[in-house]
Amino acid sequence: MTLDAAPPIDLARASDDGGGTGGAAVFERIFQEHAPYVWRALRRLGVAEADADDVCQDVFIVVHRKLGTFLGGSVRTWLYGICLRVASEHRRRPYRHREEVVEAVPDEAVGPSQEEELERRRTLALLDAALDQLDDDKRAVFVLFELEQMAMVDVAEAAGCPLQTAYSRLYAARKIVEASLDRARKVGLGAASPRRSNA
Amino acid sequence: MKPPQDPPRLLDPGSDAPGWLRGPLEAGARDLARPSQLARIAARLPKGPGPTPLQPPAPPVAPSLPSMFSGAAIGAALGLAVVGMGWVASPRAGDARPPAPAAPIATVGLPVPEPPRPAPSTSPAPRPRPPHERSEPLPSGTVAPVAPVGTEPAAPVSTGSESEPPAAEPESESEILRRAQDALRGSPARALALTDRHLARFPGGTFAQEREVLAISALLGMGRTAAARARATRFLTSFPTSAHRRRLEVLIPDLESSAGDHKDSSDPPSTP
Numbered sequence: 367m368t369l370d371a372a373p374p375i376d377l378a379r380a381s382d383d384g385g386g387t388g389g390a391a392v393f394e395r396i397f398q399e400h401a402p403y404v405w406r407a408l409r410r411l412g413v414a415e416a417d418a419d420d421v422c423q424d425v426f427i428v429v430h431r432k433l434g435t436f437l438g439g440s441v442r443t444w445l446y447g448i449c450l451r452v453a454s455e456h457r458r459r460p461y462r463h464r465e466e467v468v469e470a471v472p473d474e475a476v477g478p479s480q481e482e483e484l485e486r487r488r489t490l491a492l493l494d495a496a497l498d499q500l501d502d503d504k505r506a507v508f509v510l511f512e513l514e515q516m517a518m519v520d521v522a523e524a525a526g527c528p529l530q531t532a533y534s535r536l537y538a539a540r541k542i543v544e545a546s547l548d549r550a551r552k553v554g555l556g557a558a559s560p561r562r563s564n565a
Numbered sequence: 566m567k568p569p570q571d572p573p574r575l576l577d578p579g580s581d582a583p584g585w586l587r588g589p590l591e592a593g594a595r596d597l598a599r600p601s602q603l604a605r606i607a608a609r610l611p612k613g614p615g616p617t618p619l620q621p622p623a624p625p626v627a628p629s630l631p632s633m634f635s636g637a638a639i640g641a642a643l644g645l646a647v648v649g650m651g652w653v654a655s656p657r658a659g660d661a662r663p664p665a666p667a668a669p670i671a672t673v674g675l676p677v678p679e680p681p682r683p684a685p686s687t688s689p690a691p692r693p694r695p696p697h698e699r700s701e702p703l704p705s706g707t708v709a710p711v712a713p714v715g716t717e718p719a720a721p722v723s724t725g726s727e728s729e730p731p732a733a734e735p736e737s738e739s740e741i742l743r744r745a746q747d748a749l750r751g752s753p754a755r756a757l758a759l760t761d762r763h764l765a766r767f768p769g770g771t772f773a774q775e776r777e778v779l780a781i782s783a784l785l786g787m788g789r790t791a792a793a794r795a796r797a798t799r800f801l802t803s804f805p806t807s808a809h810r811r812r813l814e815v816l817i818p819d820l821e822s823s824a825g826d827h828k829d830s831s832d833p834p835s836t837p
Contacts, residue, residue: 397607405598422598423606424811430610431812434746451815458818486592493589511574513594518571533569540575544586551585 393433397426400445403514407446410497410509411453425452440520447524450506457502496546500539507532508539738763738770745779753786774800778809785816793817 405422413421428448436444497505503525510521522532575582576590598606745759760780763770770776777800784793797813797820804810814820 393610397610401603401606402597405602406594406596409596410593418598419602419606423609426606426610427811428815431809435750455815455818489589489592490596493593496589511571512576512590515574529569536572547586547589 389433393426393430396429396433396441396445400442401426404445404449407449407509407514408453410494410513411449411505412457412494412498413453417456421452421456424456425449428452440523442516443520443524446510446514446516446520447526450524454502492547492550495550496543499542499546503527504535504539504542507535508543511536512540736766738767738772741766742772742775742779745776745783749779749782749786753783756780757783757787774804774807774809778812781813782816790817794820 401422404425405418408421408425409415409418425445425448428451429445432448497509500508506525507521510516510524511518516524518532518536519529521536522529525532525535527535573580575586576594580587582590741759741763745756745763748756748759757780760776760783763772763776764780767773767776777796781793781797781800784790784796794817797817800807800813801810801820
């Protein structure tokens, strides 16, 4: 399985070789390269599917506004730092998890079979239920390291904590997630027949 | 000191994570936004003329600017801010926020000193502003002439003092705010002084909202949280649909509830 992580953007270079489009080109490029992963991270950080598009947009509003104050370094780390704050803010809002009328038929409607789609949703629900057992700090570290494949140094920077603290949160989060998924498995809710398993 | 090596991830090929643990994690890693979703999000992001192109760095404003990006991009950021306001301020589906007030709004309800007018002979001619650049109605006749952001050279700035001496030459709105943005990290008090200058000169200016956000950020940087909160609350009362609302809510986490109370504060708008 390939966990696709967007390559780093050299903002200084991007701003120089943008063919005169400058900041708009940089912003557009950041969106194109990172938006799918930002959306994924937001979902695992506790943003409901119905809200994910709006919150993803909120993240890029902040990116849009703060682009001029970016201090260099890893765009991805900076971006996920914004993600964590926006997701945390969103979770505190009383009107989150609202229902939305779907405007269009989902793309997958003609793709995977309904059974596969149901299984996918069920498995994601298990994962989210396990992640819901974590507090915000542990969840952030677990999601960024295990799912977003960030280095722990970058995870710590994005989460705004010392590296050793990030390690502690990761190990604690792993125990909680493993225990939660193990409980689900034992009561017959666990991931059924994983496609690839070395267990 | 070399940081410790990262442990293997649960999804790494060599990991000993069992299948019942890998399955959900793999599902989570595959759960990306669909292209149609990304297209919808992208459609709500800024379009049109776009922000000002990043210029080659202007003459140095502060010798110890920490950012490789800030010199030129601050102008772009101001451009981004203005351009972004149009589309962000438009109501979205499911957004329960009230519509923009129809009545003209004057300077966020703050006490306004009599503004000295900039000398017209040295200011660029006013340019018509397309509707998407403006998110709130502004009083007629109060919009100061503004040159395209990022096209004017930054004036040299003295860096030794927190107080801002009167400018020898007329300054544009964007120039003052760009300098305030420059000062924000290293010297929030100076940034606040610059926003005060902007308030005095351009009380109903094009960048009134940006000025207020900078001033609030400066107050936070100075540790004056109560004053920042009060000013932010007044800002949201005056500009309830502002594109800066989310930013302020991020800067001051429980702002929304306090803004809803419409509490007034006796704090002055800014006192460096």
